[in-house]
Amino acid sequence: MEALLVAFQQVLQPQVLLYLILGTVLGLAVGTLPGLTATMAVAILTPLTFWLPPESGLGVLIGVWNASIFAGGISAVLLNIPGTPASIASTFDGHPLVKKDQAGLALGINVLYSAIGGLFGILIFLIAAFPLARFALSFGPAEYFALGLFGLSMMIAVSGTSVVKGLIAGFIGLALSLVGLDPMLATPRFNLGSTQLITGLSFIPLMIGIFGLGEVFYQMVTTLGQPQEQTKPQGERKGFSSLGRMLVNAKEFVQTLPATIIGSVTGVVIGAIPGSGADIASLIGWEFSRRTSKRKEEYGKGSIEGLAATCTANNSCLGGALTTMMALGIPGDAVTAVLIGSFMMYGVQPGPAMFRDKSDFVFMVIGLMILANLFFLATGFIFSRFAGGFILLPKPIMWSTILILSLVGSFSLNNRLFDVWVAFLGGILGFLFRRYQFPLGPIILALILGPIVERNFRTALIISHGNPAIFLTRPISLIFILGTALALASPLFLRKKRGQKE
Amino acid sequence: MKKSRLNIFLLMGIVFSLILASGVSAQAAFPEKEITLIIQAAPGGVSDAVGRTMAASAEKILGVPIVPTNITGAAGAIAMGELKESPPDGYTIGYVPVELAMVKALGYADISPEDFDLIMRVNIVPAALTVRADAPYQTFEEFVEYAKEHPGEILVGTSGTGSIWHIAGLALEEVIGAKFTYVPFDGAAPSVAALMGGHIHAVTCSPTEVLSGVEGGDLKILAVLGEKRSPLFPEVPTAQELGFDINVMAWGGFALPKGTPEEVYDTIASAFWEALETETFQKIMEERGIEVSPLDGPAFREFAMQQFEMYMDLIPRALEQQ
Numbered sequence: 001m002e003a004l005l006v007a008f009q010q011v012l013q014p015q016v017l018l019y020l021i022l023g024t025v026l027g028l029a030v031g032t033l034p035g036l037t038a039t040m041a042v043a044i045l046t047p048l049t050f051w052l053p054p055e056s057g058l059g060v061l062i063g064v065w066n067a068s069i070f071a072g073g074i075s076a077v078l079l080n081i082p083g084t085p086a087s088i089a090s091t092f093d094g095h096p097l098v099k100k101d102q103a104g105l106a107l108g109i110n111v112l113y114s115a116i117g118g119l120f121g122i123l124i125f126l127i128a129a130f131p132l133a134r135f136a137l138s139f140g141p142a143e144y145f146a147l148g149l150f151g152l153s154m155m156i157a158v159s160g161t162s163v164v165k166g167l168i169a170g171f172i173g174l175a176l177s178l179v180g181l182d183p184m185l186a187t188p189r190f191n192l193g194s195t196q197l198i199t200g201l202s203f204i205p206l207m208i209g210i211f212g213l214g215e216v217f218y219q220m221v222t223t224l225g226q227p228q229e230q231t232k233p234q235g236e237r238k239g240f241s242s243l244g245r246m247l248v249n250a251k252e253f254v255q256t257l258p259a260t261i262i263g264s265v266t267g268v269v270i271g272a273i274p275g276s277g278a279d280i281a282s283l284i285g286w287e288f289s290r291r292t293s294k295r296k297e298e299y300g301k302g303s304i305e306g307l308a309a310t311c312t313a314n315n316s317c318l319g320g321a322l323t324t325m326m327a328l329g330i331p332g333d334a335v336t337a338v339l340i341g342s343f344m345m346y347g348v349q350p351g352p353a354m355f356r357d358k359s360d361f362v363f364m365v366i367g368l369m370i371l372a373n374l375f376f377l378a379t380g381f382i383f384s385r386f387a388g389g390f391i392l393l394p395k396p397i398m399w400s401t402i403l404i405l406s407l408v409g410s411f412s413l414n415n416r417l418f419d420v421w422v423a424f425l426g427g428i429l430g431f432l433f434r435r436y437q438f439p440l441g442p443i444i445l446a447l448i449l450g451p452i453v454e455r456n457f458r459t460a461l462i463i464s465h466g467n468p469a470i471f472l473t474r475p476i477s478l479i480f481i482l483g484t485a486l487a488l489a490s491p492l493f494l495r496k497k498r499g500q501k502e
Numbered sequence: 503m504k505k506s507r508l509n510i511f512l513l514m515g516i517v518f519s520l521i522l523a524s525g526v527s528a529q530a531a532f533p534e535k536e537i538t539l540i541i542q543a544a545p546g547g548v549s550d551a552v553g554r555t556m557a558a559s560a561e562k563i564l565g566v567p568i569v570p571t572n573i574t575g576a577a578g579a580i581a582m583g584e585l586k587e588s589p590p591d592g593y594t595i596g597y598v599p600v601e602l603a604m605v606k607a608l609g610y611a612d613i614s615p616e617d618f619d620l621i622m623r624v625n626i627v628p629a630a631l632t633v634r635a636d637a638p639y640q641t642f643e644e645f646v647e648y649a650k651e652h653p654g655e656i657l658v659g660t661s662g663t664g665s666i667w668h669i670a671g672l673a674l675e676e677v678i679g680a681k682f683t684y685v686p687f688d689g690a691a692p693s694v695a696a697l698m699g700g701h702i703h704a705v706t707c708s709p710t711e712v713l714s715g716v717e718g719g720d721l722k723i724l725a726v727l728g729e730k731r732s733p734l735f736p737e738v739p740t741a742q743e744l745g746f747d748i749n750v751m752a753w754g755g756f757a758l759p760k761g762t763p764e765e766v767y768d769t770i771a772s773a774f775w776e777a778l779e780t781e782t783f784q785k786i787m788e789e790r791g792i793e794v795s796p797l798d799g800p801a802f803r804e805f806a807m808q809q810f811e812m813y814m815d816l817i818p819r820a821l822e823q824q
Binding site for chain 2: 039043047050137138139140141183184185186187188195196198199202274275328329330331337341344345346347349350351352353414415416455459462463465
């Protein structure tokens with residue numbers, strides 16, 4: 001408690017608050033726009049903040065980071081286009097809620113539960129930084145492989161109506177993830193002799209294409225030739241102009257409580273593990289809460305529990321990532337890798353020595369993280385309501401805006417025109433998937449987890465000198481592999497049981 | 503008749519003024535518009551830090567904005583390819599890393615130091631041999647002995663097959679006469695995490711990347727594999743001091759497309775050199791733990807070609823072994 005007071009003393013100054021607000025506002029914009037990522041924003045702002053005192057400079061960076069991960073959920077919910085990869089899983093239940101005319105509630109859950117997750121992550125950092133960081137290090141290649149495999153077993157859960165179609169989509173994703181350098185031999189694979197393809201298809205442009213362009217193409221084709229009435233905004237058609245209530249009621253809050261806890265814990269642990277970030281945290285958080293939920297069948301069709309789990313997981317991930325970075329000097333995700341650089345610019349080297357010699361600095365960062373969460377909680381409702389007005393716009397305006405944002409976003413990521421073509425390829429895939437009712441979840445899952453599974457499977461075998469027992473003799477790895485086996489086998493048992501009953 | 507003559511006069515007048523105008527613009531002092539600086543790595547790393555800090559310092563001297571653009575992919579080959587194809591007018595400058603001497607040997611792209619007019623080398627990053635603090639070997643000599651007695655058992659984490667830190671491991675292996683097993687990771691940071699978690703036995707990346715682990719007491723640097731001791735760890739010897747002939751380091755500098763006019767090259771080179779010597783530049787490099795070790799254009803060219811030839815020999819052998 002005393003520690004917290006020290007923390008707040010340092011950051012509760014008008015100048016620091018001003019910079020934190022500036023960061024939060026920037027973060028809202030960066031997060032909402034697809035193609036602009038938290039990592040990119042923090043990296044570009046880092047040299048600019050060098051001239052500010054540490055608490056103000058880090059105020060901007062931490063503000064941007066927290067707000068953009070939250071704001072990515074807004075586009076995921078409203079448009080079915082994740083604003084940042086962290087909110088991919090929020091499209092699973094967030095967008096179906098919008099289709100059920102509960103846009104306000106979905107946006108409100110995103111604000112409230114992002115803040116709950118974010119604050120939970122910081123709380124864990126405050127009370128258990130070192131044990132958590134040590135646990136995170138026990139994750140070796142075998143554990144990563146098992147975690148990735150467990151994640152891939154979700155393909156079935158996100159397949160929607162047809163498991164076969166889901167698996168086809170998943171395998172297309174796996175095939176696309178094979179393009180690029182072989183992770184072990186570093187030789188180019190399937191690059192068709194092109195230098196542009198040596199490091200593979202960039203994930204974010206592909207994601208923007210599949211979700212953003214694909215959706216626009218599909219809506220344009222299906223609406224074409226239909227009466228004018230259809231192209232009018234939803235609001236006018238139904239005669240409402242608001243989004244409906246945003247706050248969850250007491251009953252819903254109790255209902256989502258288990259999902260909130262599972263999402264928060266999963267997020268903070270996965271965040272702490274080096275090399276896995278908020279995108280994986282929210283996917284796994286969603287799956288954990290689905291498996292333990294009493295209302296499994298609602299997941300993927302607009303479950304408020306599912307949305308709550310993903311929103312808490314991707315924000316509590318921040319606290320976890322910060323824990324490993326600050327306690328051991330090892331980045332927990334891409335943003336903290338950049339933040340190490342800015343810590344060093346302020347003459348602070350992260351690691352155990354920092355907690356001993358520069359504890360003021362540690363508490364200052366904690367204070368900034370807490371305030372950043374409170375800031376976006378306060379402004380998030382207003383901003384979401386404002387952003388929510390977007391779906392009430394006439395469709396042609398909406399389409400052209402999404403098109404422009406998607407193209408600019410995919411280019412600006414690496415400043416490569418080639419990535420715009422990747423986005424187009426994704427757009428065509430996304431269109432075909434929607435047209436023939438293939439689910440999008442499995443392909444995205446495969447693109448994120450496929451490379452992790454492949455790389456770590458092979459790395460683990462190098463480490464064990466070729467002995468596959470490494471996957472079963474390490475406890476964490478064994479648990480995930482059993483979890484995967486259970487997920488794949490349980491439908492068979494259920495069917496048998498049902499058969500016996502009949 | 504009269505009218506057409508008037509037209510001819512008018513035409514000639516326009517042509518002359520165009521020629522004059524173009525003559526004037528050719529003589530106008532470089533630079534007269536903004537300059538693009540291509541950085542081959544994502545924002546946040548050492549390349550980006552050096553590039554952006556240089557851009558910020560040099561634009562004050564040149565008087566026009568220098569806009570950093572990060573173009574990533576294929577170990578920098580895409581960015582360097584773009585720089586190679588840019589018009590040699592001084593308005594596109596590139597940051598070039600050690601991979602300038604490596605991508606051809608790796609088979610990613612047909613690029614060598616000869617394709618550019620090199621401006622200057624700015625920084626170097628030596629390799630270092632780092633192990634766990636609780637390892638059975640406490641000195642470099644003990645490590646060498648242990649490695650010879652246990653061929654293939656020591657797991658050395660690298661930042662990727664064919665990467666500069668993998669080459670450092672191979673060079674070390676050759677010079678001490680041992681055999682390692684290499685574990686490629688996606689960058690140096692994950693390999694350091696794996697070392698701290700006890701999944702591997704050693705890494706051969708830069709001292710900066712293991713700084714936190716060493717300060718926290720988990721890791722121990724046995725030797726620097728570059729030409730001089732690291733300012734971060736002045737007490738750690740170099741392998742050369744211990745009698746092993748090895749010198750592997752990453753480096754970075756700036757380059758222009760081949761065929762840049764001499765006046766333009768000189769203007770940029772002197773501005774960059776002046777920027778390098780400013781207090782701000784030096785201070786930011788020091789805070790970030792980046793070792794500044796400048797070479798001028800001709801010296802950088804000679805150095806880069808030497809490195810290029812070394813990697814053309816080492817890398818194909820390295821890839822074969824995997």
